[in-house]
Amino acid sequence: MALAGFLLLAVLAVAGALGVVLQRNALYGALTLVGVFATTAILYLMLSAPFLAAVQVMVYAGAIMVLFIFVIMLLSLRYEESGESEGVPRGAKRNLAVALSSILVALLVLLGTGLVLTGRPGPSEGNMASIRDLGLTLYQKYAFPFELASVLLLVAIVGAVALTRRHGRGFEGSVAREDT
């Protein structure tokens, strides 16, 4: 039963991921990526990580993808402008890309099957980890990295604002940007 559910979710996730890569329109790619993140959230539930599932939906499928779609629509690229009207790379380049990525996938799958053969115990049914445990681990063992993460987010906010700020009227850099 759980296995059938997992297989269904896995097929959905892989299909969504292929959609991101193969979809010509970036906006449709973003929408299939939302699907991948949603199926990932359900996988987290199967792995008894309910808090991560909620955070996945809110942060990834919510905030991050809204930001992506916002930027895609802000730039409102036509297909010719996205640089892909000449199609995906042809010839040797394409073969090399296919070979490299298939070797990588083969290695990762081999690693996974190695886990089957060595008989690593599967996710145990017992000791259902609770959100309380997660909180205790986060605030006791990882208290300092947690604080550092807040600094990182603050720096990212400041950086994003500084990068996209128009050097418009009233600022000393008003001419520097316009003539490029």
Added chain:
Amino acid sequence: MPVPLAYFQILAGVLFGIGVMGVLFRRNILVIFMCVELMLNAANISLVAFGRALGSMDGQVVVLFALAVAAAEVAVGLAIIIDLFRKRGTVDVNEVNLLRG
């Protein structure tokens, strides 16, 4: 019957590989960026599955930090892409050679 750990790892590996393929194939920088997110997501699945198998919370905590870093990365990355589009009028990675690469 619980799903074996290996199945989660194989799924994570396949998703990661598809992400790599997207980064290698596509030239639209926005799509490349989304493929990077896909790879991060695959790594997160792997971490949570291992953490569950080992019965420890550390895997989930690492995923939380990865989420925070991904959020920061997206904010700065999309800001760079917007600035790049303003300067060059394109999101084709082959056209962008500001660093003379």
